[in-house]
Amino acid sequence: MNILLIASGAREHVIARALKKSSTPIDLFCFGSSNNPGIKALAIGYTVGKLDDAQAIADFARQNKIDRAIVGPELPLSAGVVDELVKHGIPAIGPTKQLAQLETSKSFTRDLVSSYNIPGCAKYKKFSSLNGIKEYTEELQNSYVVKADGLMSGKGVKVYGEHLHSIDETLAYCKEIIDAGSTFLIEEKFIGQEFSLMSFCDGIHLAHMPAVQDHKRAFIGDTGPNTGGMGSYSDANHSLPFLTDDDIKQAQTINQATADALFDKFKTGYKGILYGGFMATADGVKLIEYNARFGDPECMNVLAILESDFVELCQAVIDGTLTQNHARFKNQATVCKYAVPEGYPDNAIKNQRIDVSEITNQDQIYYASVDQRADGLYETGSRTVAVLGTGSTISEAEKIVEEEIKKIKGPLFHREDIGTQELIQKRIKMMQELRH
Ligand code: AMP
Ligand code: GLY
DSSP: EEEEEESSHHHHHHHHHHHTTTSOOOOOEEEESSSHHHHTTTTTEEOOTTTOOOHHHHHHHTTTOOOOEEOOHHHHHHHHHHHHHHTTTEESSSTTTTHHHHOOOHHHHHHHHHHHOOOOOOOEESSSSSTTTHHHHHTTTEEEEEEEESOOOOOOOBBBTTTTTTHHHHHHHHHHHHHHHEEEEEEEEOOOOEEEEEEESSSEEEEEEEOOOOOOEEEEETTEEEESSEEEOOOOTTTTTOOHHHOOOOOHHHHHHHHHHHHHSSOOOEEEEEEEEEEETTEEEEEEESSSOOOOOHHHHHHTTBOOHHHHHHHHHTTTTOOOOOOOBBBBEEEEEEEEEETTTTTTOOOOEOOOOOOGGGGGGGSSSEEEEEEEEOOOOOOOEEOOOOOOOSHHHHHHHHHHHHEEEEEEEEOOTTOOOOHHHHHHHHHHHHHH
């Protein structure tokens, strides 16, 4: 079986490894945006191109007689790559452009969730001008979030109290969005702890993955600018230390209800990964957003402990025969941390040599924004290498990551606090205080 992997970051590196671990022998091909040496070593065909060039991706797939495709990030989904592949009879793990609106349009998702009365929805209103903003922010008692509609690489969201401190700042930000030709939402702000709950979806049935918590802020203590995610952890019981069993159930129920709503609305099934971004609050689990793909870094946490066969799991998604038994995970805790260039995310230094050769177990590292050149490995200005540890507890996994990540040479930094007892205790305490 020839499988095409679309994209070439750390998330795709772990996907490639999971595919190659299968008992079904596969030939792996990759259409990436850079030379990822980890994926390259596993693939028999590799090309570099633009991830939103649906035609080029479909051509590469046809030339290589691809049987199945799996899409990593949102960009190819939003460019209709899956639609193009399906047109050529190549089934894909990843939704069509229409269904990927779940990620590409914040208003689409809020409208869907509220019109189907799915629990966890925020109060929200759509705007295309400055009219009525002041009144609505007052109605929400200044507890609100402004979200530009469309893919903004995580940069379109501003939270009142964090990024916005007065109505004038809010109006200025809204004007900025309008001037850029976009519309936006203003929605209720939730207070609590965020977590990701991803589910495989075959159009009808879901198979859930362990819950994971990502860390968006660049620096220790959740300070500094937002990033693509500096690191993440999951627990051996597939929950998180600050969540109840009921929280997990609520999140799973919301994912299932969303898949049902999509099927009802479009009469066609969503095939791929439903990634719910949730907030556990005093008032139950709330939906922050959906992504139409694996989280990055969350994908490393879950696929590294996948016990079942990933190729069979993907086949079940394509065939519509998915059960939870297709997605079985080891009872192990995981911690994943990204080493990122100095200055990341705002002024990351670029094109510097790095050296990962001293990492004890090379299976623990996942290459992200790197380029393998004739004279060595270079970072290319974004999240560079992810290091994953597993253990019977989060602390054990965290210690393994710290020991290894320090062995990477080059002008990189990482968050030492992710997965430490101290940070986790803070989260537990916050939730305890909220729930009382
Ligand atoms: P999003 O792009 O929707 O994931 O938003 C980025 C970040 O903004 C989230 O990870 C949250 O930290 C924050 N955020 C988004 N929506 C809300 C909300 N309704 N309440 C509180 N925080 C939010
Ligand atoms: N972990 C954040 C994301 O994948 O969007």
